[in-house]
Structures are given as C-alpha cells and as structure tokens.
Amino acid sequence: MGLEHVFTDKFNNVFSLVLTGFVIVSTLFSVLLVTLPKQYNPYDDKAVKFVDEQGNELEVKTKDGKTPLRWKQGRTVQIVVLGDIGRSPRMQYHALSIAKHDGRVFLIGYQESEIHPDIVSNPLIEIVPLGAAPEFLRSSSKLLFPILAPLKALWQALSLYRALGYGSAPARWMLVQNPPSIPTLAIAGLICFLRNTELVIDWHNFGYSILALKLGASHPLVKISALYEKVFARAATHHITVTDAMARVLKDDYGVTAQALHDRPASIFKPFNPKQRSKFLSQLPETAQYAPDLSPSSKIPWKLIVSSTSWTADEDFSLLLSALSTYSAAATSNPSLPKILAIITGKGPQKAHYLAQIRQLNQEKKLSNVVILTAWLTPESYAALLASADLGISLHTSSSGVDLPMKVVDMFGAGLPVVGWGAFEAWPELVKEDVNGKGFSSAGQLAEQLVSLFGADGDLLERLKDGALKESGNRWDDEWDGIGGELFKLL
Numbered sequence: 001m002g003l004e005h006v007f008t009d010k011f012n013n014v015f016s017l018v019l020t021g022f023v024i025v026s027t028l029f030s031v032l033l034v035t036l037p038k039q040y041n042p043y044d045d046k047a048v049k050f051v052d053e054q055g056n057e058l059e060v061k062t063k064d065g066k067t068p069l070r071w072k073q074g075r076t077v078q079i080v081v082l083g084d085i086g087r088s089p090r091m092q093y094h095a096l097s098i099a100k101h102d103g104r105v106f107l108i109g110y111q112e113s114e115i116h117p118d119i120v121s122n123p124l125i126e127i128v129p130l131g132a133a134p135e136f137l138r139s140s141s142k143l144l145f146p147i148l149a150p151l152k153a154l155w156q157a158l159s160l161y162r163a164l165g166y167g168s169a170p171a172r173w174m175l176v177q178n179p180p181s182i183p184t185l186a187i188a189g190l191i192c193f194l195r196n197t198e199l200v201i202d203w204h205n206f207g208y209s210i211l212a213l214k215l216g217a218s219h220p221l222v223k224i225s226a227l228y229e230k231v232f233a234r235a236a237t238h239h240i241t242v243t244d245a246m247a248r249v250l251k252d253d254y255g256v257t258a259q260a261l262h263d264r265p266a267s268i269f270k271p272f273n274p275k276q277r278s279k280f281l282s283q284l285p286e287t288a289q290y291a292p293d294l295s296p297s298s299k300i301p302w303k304l305i306v307s308s309t310s311w312t313a314d315e316d317f318s319l320l321l322s323a324l325s326t327y328s329a330a331a332t333s334n335p336s337l338p339k340i341l342a343i344i345t346g347k348g349p350q351k352a353h354y355l356a357q358i359r360q361l362n363q364e365k366k367l368s369n370v371v372i373l374t375a376w377l378t379p380e381s382y383a384a385l386l387a388s389a390d391l392g393i394s395l396h397t398s399s400s401g402v403d404l405p406m407k408v409v410d411m412f413g414a415g416l417p418v419v420g421w422g423a424f425e426a427w428p429e430l431v432k433e434d435v436n437g438k439g440f441s442s443a444g445q446l447a448e449q450l451v452s453l454f455g456a457d458g459d460l461l462e463r464l465k466d467g468a469l470k471e472s473g474n475r476w477d478d479e480w481d482g483i484g485g486e487l488f489k490l491l
C-alpha cells in the first residue's frame, strides 16, 4: 500500500468527521433559529379589548366616529417577578395601573397565594404561572447552598425562558422586579434582546445585599452576585426605584439613571370609622373573642397592634417579642397600662422559628398582658385589620439601607400610625418622626415607645394618628400616573 493511500484514508476520515460535525452544528443552529421566541412587532400589538371601569367592553371608534378602532400600538407589557404574585403587591399594582390605561399585561410569577381580585377579574391581565422548583432544590440549608443554589437557578432560568419567550405574546415592554436578580435579570435581558422588547427594571432592593444576610458580605458568591447585578443592569433601557436614595446609588455605583416611583397605598387600604371597626373586629375569627376588650367602651380598652411580614431574615421578630415581654412586665406593675393584642400577618420561611419563641415566652409566663397571634388573611381582611388597629409595627431592617417596607405604606393607607426600625438611610423618606410615626433602633427603645404611647403619652398617639390619616391621602394612582404612565407612554 502506497503512502498516498494512507494519507487519502486519513484525509477521508477527518473530512467525514468534520462534515458530520458541521451538519450537526448547522442542524442545531437551524432548530435554535426556527424555535426562537417570536419577535415584538408593534403592528401586531393590539389591545385585547377596551373596557370601562366595570369591565364592560367598549366600542372605540376612530377619529371619523364610524370605523371601530380595533387596535392601539405599543400597549403590551410583560410584568415579571420571580416570586409569589399574591405576595408581590407592588408588581400587582403596576399590572392594575397599566390595565387601567388600556394596556395589556402578562403577569408572570409563581401562583401560590391569592391574587388581588381586581387582577383576576381584569380581562386585560393574563396570569402566566411559573412552575415551582422541585422540593429538594428549595432546601434552606446553608451548607448545601453552594450546590443547590446553582441547580435551582438553572431550573428557574429554564422555566423563566419558557414563560417569557413562549408563554406570553411578544411585548413592547418588560417590567422586571429586582431582586431576585439571579437568574431573572440575565434571562429577562436575553429575551428582550431576542424579542425586540424594552427592558425596565423595578429596583425594590439589591439582590446581593439580601444574599449577604445569609452568607456574609465577604462571601465570594455575594461578590459575584453584586457584579452580576451591575453588569445586567446595563441591559435595561429604563430603571425605576422605590426610593430617591436607591436611585442615587444606581447613579453613583451602577452608572445608570433611575427615577423613583414611591410605593403608595392602593385603594383597598382606607381608614375605618368606629362602627366599621367594631363590626370587623367582631367578625374576624382571629379578633372576635377579643372584640369586647378592644371596644372603646371597655374599662381599659386593649390596644391592637399589627405587624406584617414575609418572615424573612431581614426582619428580626425577636426584637418585637422582647419588647412585648418588657411591656407585659411594665403593665403588671402599672395596671393603668392596657393589655395588647398583637397580630402578625404574613407567610414565609422563618415563621415556625418565631412561633417556637412565642410558645417559649408563654410557657415562661412572660406575656401575661399580651396576646400574640399570627394569621394569613384575604387582601380585604388584611386591609381591614390595619384600619382597625391602634398601631402598626415594622421590623424591616433594610439590607441595602435604601429600600423601604411596603407594609408601612399599607398602614398609612389605612390611616394607621407606625413605629418601626428606623436605623437606615431611606427611613425618613417614608416616616416623619413624631408626625405620623416613630423610629426605634433597639428592643428597649420599642418597649419604651409602647409604654409611653399607650400610657402617659396618649396625646402623641392621637397626633400620630392624625398624621397617618393625612398621609393616607397620598395614593398609588397619582404617583404611578406621573411616572409609570409617562414611561410606558400610556397617558
């Protein structure tokens, strides 16, 4: 056999290998191209229908008054939250505001708890549920975190890619809640690039600052997460934030321009008159048995305090428990101090941990003048409970220092004065000291505030109530229309 035969055989083998590789790669590439998500086309972007406030379809005509107007351009928005839609009030309010101005909304997130009834009944809002990650990926073990977290992120990336790319029509805008940032920002950025959609990030906080609560600020994953957030922030064309302080951080550290759209209460939150209050308190299963004690006609009316939470690491409820034990002891030595009914509403990971602490304090008889209950209420009952309470409590510590607790906004909407953890930069953007609330920075200080507001300083509580009632006049619609309406070109 000649040398040239060896070379020819070898060449043939290599050539057929290269050819096979080329066919495989080009087939994969063609499949990818063919299955890419459909691009946004403004001429296809029709509102489903035009409805009045009751949801009745309206026939909208063109300027000549004869031809029915069947579509308007550029009014479709994908709203994305990698969390439970029912527990994402701000994203639900965005959806309602966009739909109110005839925009069509795809609301994408987990469907776990009850969604705002106005969203469910709105024909312009379609809910696109994300599939939950398998149970084993949801473990909260710190030890397994470095292994499970990337697997969970991969699972979430695939389900987000499917929901954003195929589960909803191409949209002109995509409004994404941050955090969670991983993998949300990367997938949202990719889909927007592929679909010709403009990305808007709604900054509620910084993802890396929440991760730092779990792993410590110097952990490499926290550093990677901070870098990731900075890089993908650039994929967005617009940024909105919950505070002016956060917009400033984005400008200084991320080099992007953002506009603050402050949280304001939705219309479901409104003050109660005394009759509405007593009716509600005697009907709600959690309060019914205490309604006579809470009534102003009782000898020393109990005080009702409410805190709401997602039971996450950024809220230290042992502070409230410790303050309530101190208060209880003070009420034993000073019988003119009223008893307290404290209701903590919400769902979340650390609830069982704090329920155990409450049981322990009760066993030790440290809460003899205080009853602590926990609850998860319908949106209407939650709003009514705030409107019936005497004082709201916020334990939100703000992992970044520049985000704010939504619960305080709810409380102001219901005309409820607030005392809250106030040792962070953005707090004064929401609560005015001694006007509509008070800030504390330790359990001892909170206990002192409870003793003084419910005891000698009853006048101050009245003043704070007036301040909160005044604050309840600032509404979400006014804030949103001025900023969101303009951004999404809806007004």
Ligand SMILES: Nc1nc2c(ncn2[C@@H]2O[C@H](COP(=O)(O)OP(=O)(O)O[C@H]3O[C@H](CO)[C@@H](O)[C@H](O)[C@@H]3O)[C@@H](O)[C@H]2O)c(=O)[nH]1
Pocket (backbone or CB within 6 Å): 087, 089, 090, 204, 205, 242, 263, 308, 309, 310, 311, 345, 346, 347, 375, 376, 377, 378, 379, 382, 396, 403, 404, 405, 406, 407, 408, 410
């Ligand atoms: N329906 C219902 N909702 C409840 C209940 N209890 C609490 N909630 C909902 O849960 C929210 C409080 O959840 P948190 O997770 O404690 O929110 P936050 O700290 O007050 O604020 C969050 O959102 C802000 C942006 O809007 C963020 O800036 C902030 O960092 C945080 O993520 C309330 O505003 C309310 O919507 C209940 O019993 N029933």
